[in-house]
Amino acid sequence: VATVSRVIAKNPVVQEATRERVEAAMKELDYVVNGLVQSMQGKGSRAVGFLVYEMVGPTFADLASGVEEGASESRDLMTILTTHGNPDREWQAIQQMREQRARAVLLVGATPTGPEFVERLKRYRDFLATVGTKLILCARGPVPGVPGVASVYYENRLGMRLATEHLLSLGHRRIVFLGAEANHSTAEDRLAGFLDAFEAAGVEPVEELIVRTAFDAEPAQKALDQLVRSAVPFTAVVAARDELAVRALRVFRSHRIQVPEGVSLVGFDDMLFVGDLTPSLTTVRVPYRELGRRAGRLLDDKADPDAAELLPVELVIRDSTAPLRQ
Amino acid sequence: VATVSRVIAKNPVVQEATRERVEAAMKELDYVVNGLVQSMQGKGSRAVGFLVYEMVGPTFADLASGVEEGASESRDLMTILTTHGNPDREWQAIQQMREQRARAVLLVGATPTGPEFVERLKRYRDFLATVGTKLILCARGPVPGVPGVASVYYENRLGMRLATEHLLSLGHRRIVFLGAEANHSTAEDRLAGFLDAFEAAGVEPVEELIVRTAFDAEPAQKALDQLVRSAVPFTAVVAARDELAVRALRVFRSHRIQVPEGVSLVGFDDMLFVGDLTPSLTTVRVPYRELGRRAGRLLDDKADPDAAELLPVELVIRDSTAPLRQ
DNA sequence: TTGTATGCGTTATCAT
DNA sequence: ATGATAACGCATACAA
Numbered sequence: 001v002a003t004v005s006r007v008i009a010k011n012p013v014v015q016e017a018t019r020e021r022v023e024a025a026m027k028e029l030d031y032v033v034n035g036l037v038q039s040m041q042g043k044g045s046r047a048v049g050f051l052v053y054e055m056v057g058p059t060f061a062d063l064a065s066g067v068e069e070g071a072s073e074s075r076d077l078m079t080i081l082t083t084h085g086n087p088d089r090e091w092q093a094i095q096q097m098r099e100q101r102a103r104a105v106l107l108v109g110a111t112p113t114g115p116e117f118v119e120r121l122k123r124y125r126d127f128l129a130t131v132g133t134k135l136i137l138c139a140r141g142p143v144p145g146v147p148g149v150a151s152v153y154y155e156n157r158l159g160m161r162l163a164t165e166h167l168l169s170l171g172h173r174r175i176v177f178l179g180a181e182a183n184h185s186t187a188e189d190r191l192a193g194f195l196d197a198f199e200a201a202g203v204e205p206v207e208e209l210i211v212r213t214a215f216d217a218e219p220a221q222k223a224l225d226q227l228v229r230s231a232v233p234f235t236a237v238v239a240a241r242d243e244l245a246v247r248a249l250r251v252f253r254s255h256r257i258q259v260p261e262g263v264s265l266v267g268f269d270d271m272l273f274v275g276d277l278t279p280s281l282t283t284v285r286v287p288y289r290e291l292g293r294r295a296g297r298l299l300d301d302k303a304d305p306d307a308a309e310l311l312p313v314e315l316v317i318r319d320s321t322a323p324l325r326q
Numbered sequence: 327v328a329t330v331s332r333v334i335a336k337n338p339v340v341q342e343a344t345r346e347r348v349e350a351a352m353k354e355l356d357y358v359v360n361g362l363v364q365s366m367q368g369k370g371s372r373a374v375g376f377l378v379y380e381m382v383g384p385t386f387a388d389l390a391s392g393v394e395e396g397a398s399e400s401r402d403l404m405t406i407l408t409t410h411g412n413p414d415r416e417w418q419a420i421q422q423m424r425e426q427r428a429r430a431v432l433l434v435g436a437t438p439t440g441p442e443f444v445e446r447l448k449r450y451r452d453f454l455a456t457v458g459t460k461l462i463l464c465a466r467g468p469v470p471g472v473p474g475v476a477s478v479y480y481e482n483r484l485g486m487r488l489a490t491e492h493l494l495s496l497g498h499r500r501i502v503f504l505g506a507e508a509n510h511s512t513a514e515d516r517l518a519g520f521l522d523a524f525e526a527a528g529v530e531p532v533e534e535l536i537v538r539t540a541f542d543a544e545p546a547q548k549a550l551d552q553l554v555r556s557a558v559p560f561t562a563v564v565a566a567r568d569e570l571a572v573r574a575l576r577v578f579r580s581h582r583i584q585v586p587e588g589v590s591l592v593g594f595d596d597m598l599f600v601g602d603l604t605p606s607l608t609t610v611r612v613p614y615r616e617l618g619r620r621a622g623r624l625l626d627d628k629a630d631p632d633a634a635e636l637l638p639v640e641l642v643i644r645d646s647t648a649p650l651r652q
Numbered sequence: 653t654t655g656t657a658t659g660c661g662t663t664a665t666c667a668t
Numbered sequence: 669a670t671g672a673t674a675a676c677g678c679a680t681a682c683a684a
Contacts (some may be wrong), residue, residue: 008519030453032421032424032425033427034366034427035422035427036362036363036365036366036426036427037362037366037427038425039362040360040362040366043361046426047403054391055390056384056387057384057387058382058384058387061382061383061384061385062385063379064381064406065380065382068406068407068408075422077407077422077426078405078407079373079403079405080390080394080405081394081398081403082391082394082395082398095358096401096403098358099359099360100361100362100372101360101361101362127356130356131358198383246602248601249602269366270596271599272383272598272599273572273597273603274599275600276575276603277599277602277603277604278604
């Protein structure tokens with residue numbers, strides 16, 4: 001048994017001849033090591049938990065794809081769990097990963113922002129630490145006051161600032177912000193970037209144009225429709241993400257408002273096909289795949305447990321934005 | 327130890343008082359069962375392997391989402407592995423799942439169609455069977471001559487037949503088929519459906535309009551561009567999948583050909599946003615999420631190992647198709 | 653270089 | 669109802 005174990009571990013002490021005999025027998029018997037027992041032995045599990053709100057859209061797929069790419073290099077296995085925004089499910093998922101003695105748990109996507117979440121995160125971190133599992137935030141910046149949690153994120157706030165500055169530079173002033181959800185890290189950062197742009201330009205944002213519905217598409221669409229009907233004047237719309245921008249497009253189409261002639265529109269994420277819409281959508285490209293890859297690399301045992309990698313974004317100017325007509 | 331084990335297993339023989347004491351201690355010590363050992367003990371592993379070509383697009387996300395939904399009900403863990411179409415990687419992935427003593431392995435998406443693949447599939451099946459892992463095909467019909475492999479698939483061929491019949495009924499005869507890749511189960515089925523429609527209508531398909539490039543977007547786009555330049559006449563295009571349809575849209579736009587006035591276009595998959603394109607795309611909706619859910623249910627131990635579930639598709643008629651102008 | 657013995661954390665079997 | 673013990677398949681320290 002010990003020799004077999006050594007052959008499996010590629011321990012060089014075994015003699016060539018012996019190894020060959022063992023390997024022949026393994027093939028003969030269709031033998032495979034029991035990975036579960038290996039992990040149990042303290043070699044550490046191969047599992048990596050990928051916790052996400054929902055598996056939706058190319059942003060998720062790209063991110064997961066990147067992680068898988070990194071994980072597969074080290075023969076790790078990526079396990080995906082969805083939380084549907086339910087804290088109980090999230091806790092249950094953390095539990096499951098703890099049972100599996102996962103190498104790491106990736107918390108993917110936006111999180112709440114309140115102090116309640118900070119405590120929750122600490123609990124997760126400590127709870128996972130007891131079995132040697134580390135916690136990594138993905139697509140969400142490091143949380144102040146919670147060391148020992150690595151993070152890989154992108155210039156969310158700056159991205160939205162760039163998008164907004166683009167509109168301001170085109171002469172727009174009455175700009176709608178669509179999708180300002182509170183207590184939602186991504187939405188908050190993007191709104192902050194929006195406000196940054198106004199502040200830097202010395203322009204006052206119009207409070208009533210900040211649509212504080214939610215990050216979800218349906219309510220945002222309704223709210224925008226309402227706004228259009230209310231006849232409150234505006235000349236441009238910043239959508240918190242591409243899906244909302246597409247909904248905005250539908251609203252404008254239904255009201256026979258031309259984009260960009262009647263109103264300019266920018267999105268965020270650069271999802272698949274938004275460049276093929278009419279008009280093609282000006283948006284902010286986020287390197288989701290690379291984000292995943294970086295996260296995948298943090299799985300390595302010798303990675304800095306306090307790493308905080310920030311990736312750049314890029315404003316992609318297409319046809320949905322045009323200079324303000326006087 | 328035994329009592330603790332019984333508490334974990336919720337074995338009702340333990341007395342109320344004892345159980346409470348144990349649970350108190352567990353909380354005190356932040357104890358969690360070692361799931362790896364549980365699985366090793368013959369309880370069977372919780373892992374479910376999801377083998378896919380690539381994690382791309384909403385079709386993947388929907389399918390995976392469905393599987394996760396089903397799996398999480400039984401506390402199973404979905405592990406995603408990508409093969410990139412590389413048989414070696416696929417074999418390696420099978421190996422890994424075998425090491426993990428996975429409950430099941432899902433082979434997701436198209437497969438090759440030749441006899442070589444049939445042998446490969448049998449090898450997978452038998453190899454996995456030695457450790458009690460079952461094999462399930464997802465989004466691909468059952469393979470004749472390979473019993474013991476369940477499958478969940480959709481009316482692929484019929485879907486394309488419906489799409490094509492829609493065009494034929496509009497008067498189109500010179501119809502391009504874009505993306506006829508050989509030795510690719512999905513592409514072959516769709517081409518077959520295309521031909522079915524012609525046969526049923528008693529119309530002869532035009533061989534030179536069948537673009538036998540590949541299922542990939544880039545070569546298909548180039549080939550279509552070539553075809554347009556060659557001035558071979560056609561009045562409609564059937565794309566093997568939506569991504570190719572979107573590429574076709576780009577080609578027509580670059581040649582200033584109006585859709586549907588100059589040429590009608592249909593896709594397949596009903597991906598996100600294709601209804602928001604201009605013109606909105608006529609396509610075939612595939613219930614990917616439900617497909618995943620069904621696959622997730624086949625994970626159950628008492629599920630029929632030879633199950634073959636077929637799901638219906640739906641033709642979604644939008645604005646990219648119009649009657650032929652004489 | 654190879655074989656033997658021990659331990660890992662759990663469940664199942666058998667006593668008590 | 670509970671406790672003691674064997675067994676699972678592997679890695680590792682130690683003996684040969």
